[in-house]
Amino acid sequence: MRVEAVPELKVKIGLEVHCQLTDLKSKLFCSCSADYRGSEPNTHICPVCMGLPGTLPVLNRKAVEDAIMIALALNMKVSSRTLFYRKNYFYPDMPKNFQISQYDRAGGVPIAKDGYVTLDGGRKIRISRLQLEEDPGKLVYEGTIETSRATLVDYNRAGVALAEIVTEPDITSPREARIFLQKLRSILEHLGVSSGELEGSMRCDANISIEGGTRVEVKNISSFKEVERALNFEMTRQRNLLRKGLRVGRETRHWDELRRVTVTLRVKEEEEDYRYFPEPDLVPILISEEDVERLRASMPELPDSRKRRLMEQYGISMQNAEVLTDNKALAEFFEACAADYGRPDLLSNWIVGDLLSYLYDMGLELRETKLTPGHMVGILRLIDDGTISGKIGKEVLKEIIITGEAPENIVKARGLVRISDREYLERLTERVFEENPKAVSDALKDEKAIRFLVGQLMKLTDGKADPQLANILVTNRLKALAGKG
Amino acid sequence: MFHMPGILELPASEIVRRVKLQEISVEEYIGECFERIRTVDPKIHAFLTLTEDDAMVRAREIDIRTRRGEKVGSLAGVAVAVKDNICTMGVRTTCASKMLERFVPTYDATVIERLKAQDAVIVGKTNMDEFAMGSSTEQSAFGPTINPYDLERVPGGSSGGSAASVASFEATVSLGSDTGGSARCPASFCGVVGLKPTYGLVSRYGLIAFANSLEQISPIGRRVADVATVMDCISGHDSRDSTSVKTGPTSLRSHLIEDVSGIRVGVPKELFGEGTDEVVSKSVWDALKRLEGLGATCEEVSLKSLKYALASYYIISMSEASSNLARYDGLRYGFRLEDEDWDWSEAFSRNRREGFGPEVKRRIMLGTYALSAGYYNQYYLKAQKVRTLIRQELSRVFKVFNILASPTMPILPFKLGEKLRDPLEMYMCDFDTVTANLAGIPAISIPCSTYRGLPIGIQFMAPPFREDLLIRVSYTLEKSLRLDLRPAV
Numbered sequence: 018m019r020v021e022a023v024p025e026l027k028v029k030i031g032l033e034v035h036c037q038l039t040d041l042k043s044k045l046f047c048s049c050s051a052d053y054r055g056s057e058p059n060t061h062i063c064p065v066c067m068g069l070p071g072t073l074p075v076l077n078r079k080a081v082e083d084a085i086m087i088a089l090a091l092n093m094k095v096s097s098r099t100l101f102y103r104k105n106y107f108y109p110d111m112p113k114n115f116q117i118s119q120y121d122r123a124g125g126v127p128i129a130k131d132g133y134v135t136l137d138g139g140r141k142i143r144i145s146r147l148q149l150e151e152d153p154g155k156l157v158y159e160g161t162i163e164t165s166r167a168t169l170v171d172y173n174r175a176g177v178a179l180a181e182i183v184t185e186p187d188i189t190s191p192r193e194a195r196i197f198l199q200k201l202r203s204i205l206e207h208l209g210v211s212s213g214e215l216e217g218s219m220r221c222d223a224n225i226s227i228e229g230g231t232r233v234e235v236k237n238i239s240s241f242k243e244v245e246r247a248l249n250f251e252m253t254r255q256r257n258l259l260r261k262g263l264r265v266g267r268e269t270r271h272w273d274e275l276r277r278v279t280v281t282l283r284v285k286e287e288e289e290d291y292r293y294f295p296e297p298d299l300v301p302i303l304i305s306e307e308d309v310e311r312l313r314a315s316m317p318e319l320p321d322s323r324k325r326r327l328m329e330q331y332g333i334s335m336q337n338a339e340v341l342t343d344n345k346a347l348a349e350f351f352e353a354c355a356a357d358y359g360r361p362d363l364l365s366n367w368i369v370g371d372l373l374s375y376l377y378d379m380g381l382e383l384r385e386t387k388l389t390p391g392h393m394v395g396i397l398r399l400i401d402d403g404t405i406s407g408k409i410g411k412e413v414l415k416e417i418i419i420t421g422e423a424p425e426n427i428v429k430a431r432g433l434v435r436i437s438d439r440e441y442l443e444r445l446t447e448r449v450f451e452e453n454p455k456a457v458s459d460a461l462k463d464e465k466a467i468r469f470l471v472g473q474l475m476k477l478t479d480g481k482a483d484p485q486l487a488n489i490l491v492t493n494r495l496k497a498l499a500g501k502g
Numbered sequence: 503m504f505h506m507p508g509i510l511e512l513p514a515s516e517i518v519r520r521v522k523l524q525e526i527s528v529e530e531y532i533g534e535c536f537e538r539i540r541t542v543d544p545k546i547h548a549f550l551t552l553t554e555d556d557a558m559v560r561a562r563e564i565d566i567r568t569r570r571g572e573k574v575g576s577l578a579g580v581a582v583a584v585k586d587n588i589c590t591m592g593v594r595t596t597c598a599s600k601m602l603e604r605f606v607p608t609y610d611a612t613v614i615e616r617l618k619a620q621d622a623v624i625v626g627k628t629n630m631d632e633f634a635m636g637s638s639t640e641q642s643a644f645g646p647t648i649n650p651y652d653l654e655r656v657p658g659g660s661s662g663g664s665a666a667s668v669a670s671f672e673a674t675v676s677l678g679s680d681t682g683g684s685a686r687c688p689a690s691f692c693g694v695v696g697l698k699p700t701y702g703l704v705s706r707y708g709l710i711a712f713a714n715s716l717e718q719i720s721p722i723g724r725r726v727a728d729v730a731t732v733m734d735c736i737s738g739h740d741s742r743d744s745t746s747v748k749t750g751p752t753s754l755r756s757h758l759i760e761d762v763s764g765i766r767v768g769v770p771k772e773l774f775g776e777g778t779d780e781v782v783s784k785s786v787w788d789a790l791k792r793l794e795g796l797g798a799t800c801e802e803v804s805l806k807s808l809k810y811a812l813a814s815y816y817i818i819s820m821s822e823a824s825s826n827l828a829r830y831d832g833l834r835y836g837f838r839l840e841d842e843d844w845d846w847s848e849a850f851s852r853n854r855r856e857g858f859g860p861e862v863k864r865r866i867m868l869g870t871y872a873l874s875a876g877y878y879n880q881y882y883l884k885a886q887k888v889r890t891l892i893r894q895e896l897s898r899v900f901k902v903f904n905i906l907a908s909p910t911m912p913i914l915p916f917k918l919g920e921k922l923r924d925p926l927e928m929y930m931c932d933f934d935t936v937t938a939n940l941a942g943i944p945a946i947s948i949p950c951s952t953y954r955g956l957p958i959g960i961q962f963m964a965p966p967f968r969e970d971l972l973i974r975v976s977y978t979l980e981k982s983l984r985l986d987l988r989p990a991v
Contacts, residue, residue: 064609068829070602070710071589071611073743105825105873109846114828123878168846170833292873294882297714297822298706299744 026259027228028252030194031186032244034201036211037152037218038083038178045151045178046074046117053173054215058157066151066176068113073298076101080178081302083210084128084149085312087180090204090319091144093132095309100126101149101296106289109170110153118150118181120293128302134200135321137339142197143185152177180211186224191248194223198241199343203320206345213241214346214384223248227255230265235279237272247272251279323348331361340369346383347373353390358397367397367414375415387421388414395424408480409433437483439490442474445482446490449473460495467491510534510671514580514728515755517674521579524568528561528579528623535581535625539672542991546648546657548667550586552626553593557581560623575620577735582617583673585664586627587634588719589708590614593624597710598642599632601830601837601857611708612743613677613719613736620735625673628663632859633827634679634712636660637687637931640922641861648918649691650989651956655915658691660684664722665692670989675723675732681713682815683910683935685720686947690910690959693949693987695976696722697729698935700966701942702747704733705740711826713819714745716939724987726948726977730754733969749967757970762978763797765971767962768903772808773934778912785951785958786909792982793975800907803899807891808937814888815936816929817872817881824869830857864925889940896941900965905975908934910947910959938963946972949985957987 037051044051047065065072088095102120119127132144154175158165182201188194198221202213213219220239225248226232233255238247250272255265270279318326320342327338327348341348351368355361372393376383396417400410405428413427420427428434436442449470450457456473460466467488474487509531512520520526536554543549564579584590587597589607591614596602610618617624631641639647639662647662649655650670657666661678665688668676678685680698689696697720704719711717721732730752738751767790774783790800832838832853839852858866872881899906912933921928938945943966950960960979964971 064607067834069607069609069835070595070597070605070829071587071607071708072609073707073745075742075744103825105828107828107831107847107850109831109833112829112834114831115825123883290875292825292870292875292878294821294825294873294878297745298711 026256028189028191029186029226029228030188030191030248031224032184032188032194032197033222033224034182034184034198035152035220036180036182036205036213037215038080038180038210039212039215039218040083040210041077041079041178043077044176045077045080045149046176049176051177053177056173058169058171058173061173062175066112067172074117074296076299076302077178080149081128081304082312083178083208084147084180085304085309086208086210086316087182087205088129088132088147089309089313089316090208091129091132091134091147091182093129093144093147095129095304096126097305098126098301098303099128100301101299102293103296105292108153109168110156110175112154112172112175116151116153117296117299119148121146123293124295125293128304134197134204136193136196136200137343140193142187144182145185146183148181148183150179150181151175152179186226191245191252194248195241195245198244200320202241203343203345207317207319207323209317214382225251225255227252227259227265230255230259231267233265233267234269235272236269236282239274243272243274246277247279250277254279320345320348327351331355331365333362333365337365337369340373341365344383350383350390350393354393357390358394360397364393364397367393371411371414375418379418381418386418388418392417392421392424399424399428403435403437403483404428405433405435406480406484409435433481435483436478436481437486439486442478442482442486442490445477446474446487446494449477449491450494457495457498461499467495510538510674512674513725514577514674514723514731517580518576518578521564521568522574528564529558531579532557532561532581532623532625535673538670539625542650542670542672545653545991546650546666546670547645548628548647548663548670548672549583549626550596550598550629550642550644550663551594553590553624554626556593557623557625560621564621564623575622577617577620577622577731580622580675581625581673582622582732583626583628583664583667583676584614584624585630585661585676585678587630587679587710587712588613588677589710590624590627593627595627595710596644597633598630598644599858599862600643602710603643603837605835607708609708611719612705612740614708616736622735628661628667628676630663631660632862633710633823634660634681634684634717635823635861635865637683637928638916638921639663639688640918641859643859646918649915650991651693652915652990654917655956656691656918658688658911658915660688661696661720661722662688665689665694665696668692668722668724669694670991675721675728677732677736678720678722679709679717680720680939681717681819682939683932684717685722686910686935686945686959686961687931689722689947690949690961691915691957693952693957693959693985693989694722694724695726695729695946695948695980696720697733697946697969697972698938698944699733699737699969700747700944701939702745703737703749703752703944703967703969705743705746707740707742711822713822714826715822716815716819726973726980727755727758729946730758730973752969754969754973757973758977759974760978760981761797762793762975765793765798765905765975766903767793767798767800767975768803768899768906769800770805770808770906770908771802772805773908773937775809775933777930777933778909779914781914781953782909782912782958785953786907786960789950789960789979789983790907793979796978796982798975801903803903803906805895805899807888807895810888811892811937811940812929812933814885814892815932815940816868817885818889818940820865820869821872821882822869824866824873827858827862827866830854832857861925892937893941896937896943897965904964905968905971906963908961908963910934910961914953914956914958934961942966944969944972946976948976948980949987950979950983952985952987955990
């Protein structure tokens with residue numbers, strides 16, 4: 018029997034990203050400090066963000082400017098007149114039991130519409146709208162949601178400005194969702210409006226459907242790292258259902274980060290009714306062409322133009338430039354190093370290749386390490402002047418990431434200086450030849466087998482032997498043997 | 503039987519003048535206010551909370567300052583009663599609801615700050631329909647206020663306590679709020695003056711919202727001049743209210759002018775329609791004839807959109823209310839039942855079921871319905887369209903007329919309980935007043951006559967920011983009428 022390969026059904030993913038505008042000093046509608054992280058619960062609150070009777074919201078104008086800059090960076094059309102709507106639903110994390118948000122129906126106009134993000138490689142992900150809204154507070158449980166005696170509420174976050182960025186369902190894989198989010202984060206960081214590094218500052222909901230299936234919404238994805246995982250789980254779940262001939266139900270699911278599964282939150286027969294209507298306590302925001310142009314003129318360099326500049330200015334590969342600019346901190350690190358180091362191409366390989374993979378393995382962000390551009394350049398100089406080998410250089414880099422010690426000190430303290438003592442290495446070569454007669458006879462027949470012998474020599478010196486010298490010594494000794502032959 | 507309260511009868515400006523000249527001591531005058539309250543309030547129940555200790559302390563302070571020759575404010579010593587939906591720091595603000603029975607604001611409303619800055623003395627918080635939802639002050643969770651002119655009748659509402667307190671000389675002036683007539687209606691029923699300002703002229707910061715897009719804090723006084731005096735103190739831009747207009751305070755006192763010559767008064771037929779008591783119609787027309795005698799011209803006009811005003815008003819106000827009142831869930835403040843291990847949703851439901859009265863619940867439910875998917879276009883959006891039509895029609899008519907005149911209330915003060923069984927009948931009382939709120943224009947009610955001892959009010963409406971016209975016409979009429987209004991308490 019022949020098993021026919023069934024083509025995988027296509028996936029469609031749309032994202033709804035919530036980014037806190039972390040550059041704002043105050044919340045969206047009151048003067049409370051928005052820098053609440055690490056504070057005692059319920060200390061960043063006032064009558065306005067607590068929705069006390071009689072209080073009124075007053076819009077933070079800087080939030081509108083931030084949103085316009087985001088809109089421009091995402092190639093969107095900025096509305097000349099936009100307004101706030103109330104989204105009504107009861108939930109304990111919302112002091113007013115409605116959220117001041119924006120709406121694109123019933124006469125509502127979001128602050129910007131219809132844009133796109135170009136991914137590396139050229140694929141465009143369309144952005145349907147950008148809205149400003151207030152963040153709710155945070156529910157806190159003692160232990161887990163099941164075991165907690167009570168639900169505690171911390172309103173420090175309530176009222177913090179959020180930019181909601183909604184994509185069209187243009188994303189075709191969980192991996193692409195992550196790539197999109199990385200790019201988006203880099204754009205926002207380059208704009209300086211949102212720092213994705215802060216915990217919970219960027220969150221996202223996703224909707225995902227398999228060709229021929231129903232759209233399922235996945236909520237509670239607390240970080241970009243989790244997005245790919247959550248979507249992969251959900252994609253597999255839906256595919257399995259369809260494969261068994263079962264129906265994918267229209268529902269909202271919750272991503273359980275600990276168990277790494279999505280679970281049913283609510284099955285919706287129809288759209289939830291949030292009874293949107295225009296917020297009567299705020300007046301429409303008028304955005305003039307001049308406002309937009311003034312902000313456009315003040316826009317900082319964005320990832321795409323930085324990528325082109327890095328390629329031109331430093332002559333690095335497009336691939337390296339893309340990886341570097343997908344992360345503002347990394348691009349800045351590279352440029353800081355390159356200012357002091359004359360071989361930017363080599364430098365970019367070290368950062369994109371070695372440094373990133375070590376960070377990934379250690380689960381760290383660059384800013385969480387003690388590594389400075391000075392360290393990085395120091396390592397490369399030690400390699401260049403022959404003090405250490407490239408391989409040792411990598412070991413030194415790993416150690417600096419954790420300890421922050423100067424590279425020279427590490428090399429000295431651990432005795433990692435390259436061995437170029439010819440006599441000493443000749444004695445070791447002799448030993449390698451004695452211990453590996455089979456490899457020696459192989460090497461006499463096939464030049465490629467030399468590498469094994471050189472490797473053995475490096476191993477005896479813990480990698481500290483000057484690799485060029487080691488190569489010469491092994492080759493010479495083989496030639497001598499062949500001559501005797 | 504009517505005891506002349508003497509000092510209590512003086513207009514606000516006269517009190518300020520005498521306080522500044524040290525002819526009267528604020529302590530003595532405020533003391534008399536509380537004496538009067540103790541005598542009268544058990545009969546009319548205008549107050550929910552008295553702030554006697556605070557008031558006496560402030561009174562003595564002002565006296566000390568005048569004795570030292572220090573400067574005092576434009577309302578120095580004046581006794582003000584404040585509707586209990588306006589937040590007062592440290593003084594409970596209940597909205598006449600069980601839900602907020604123990605709610606003590608941590609801040610002062612902007613109008614309260616401004617009153618205090620001008621050395622007014624707040625004597626207490628006045629009764630109202632719960633969350634300002636009503637036209638009779640019978641919907642208070644703490645019992646009704648009684649009309650000082652007839653103890654079997656309602657004082658009107660929802661600012662019934664504010665109007666009754668001033669009418670019965672418990673306070674010199676008061677603050678009410680007006681969402682669909684809530685200051686003008688009780689002003690009319692209690693024989694006092696109530697001014698609903700242009701939307702955005704007085705800050706709403708600290709006014710506990712019923713229907714944000716319609717309401718304004720509104721001064722109430724026994725005389726047009728008193729209302730002008732208070733308005734000049736509380737009006738003007740406030741950065742804490744985004745809907746507040748960028749303009750300075752009014753100077754309405756400079757428009758207390760006895761002159762209506764050349765003023766063209768439009769009289770909308772629709773506001774004298776079916777359901778208008780003939781006695782009321784006649785009184786209003788008599789007053790208008792008097793204005794003609796003083797040099798104004800009065801002419802009937804038809805404003806077709808007004809017949810949809812009431813329906814539109816109730817849909818918009820209930821919709822906004824349903825959202826505004828969502829915050830009262832008992833979690834952070836306000837009425838909360840003993841916890842019985844309910845989840846939050848159950849707790850919210852039970853707190854709201856127990857904490858709100860029947861009229862509030864009715865309006866929350868109707869407003870929720872009007873905003874629901876599938877009904878939004880049919881109700882809320884249509885009501886907003888009517889609102890636009892009304893605005894347009896009014897702005898056309900104001901090209902021809904300087905002001906509009908009508909009865910404030912279509913009927914005389916009714917008996918307690920008379921309209922409680924039929925909410926629609928109660929809603930109909932607002933027929934003549936809601937237009938000004940929908941259009942955001944200023945409107946005033948002043949007494950124009952009495953019938954068997956019951957006051958009757960006439961309403962004037964003007965284009966936006968033309969409070970000066972209202973003051974001038976009302977002042978002229980008031981001076982000409984010289985009504986001798988005597989409450990029964």
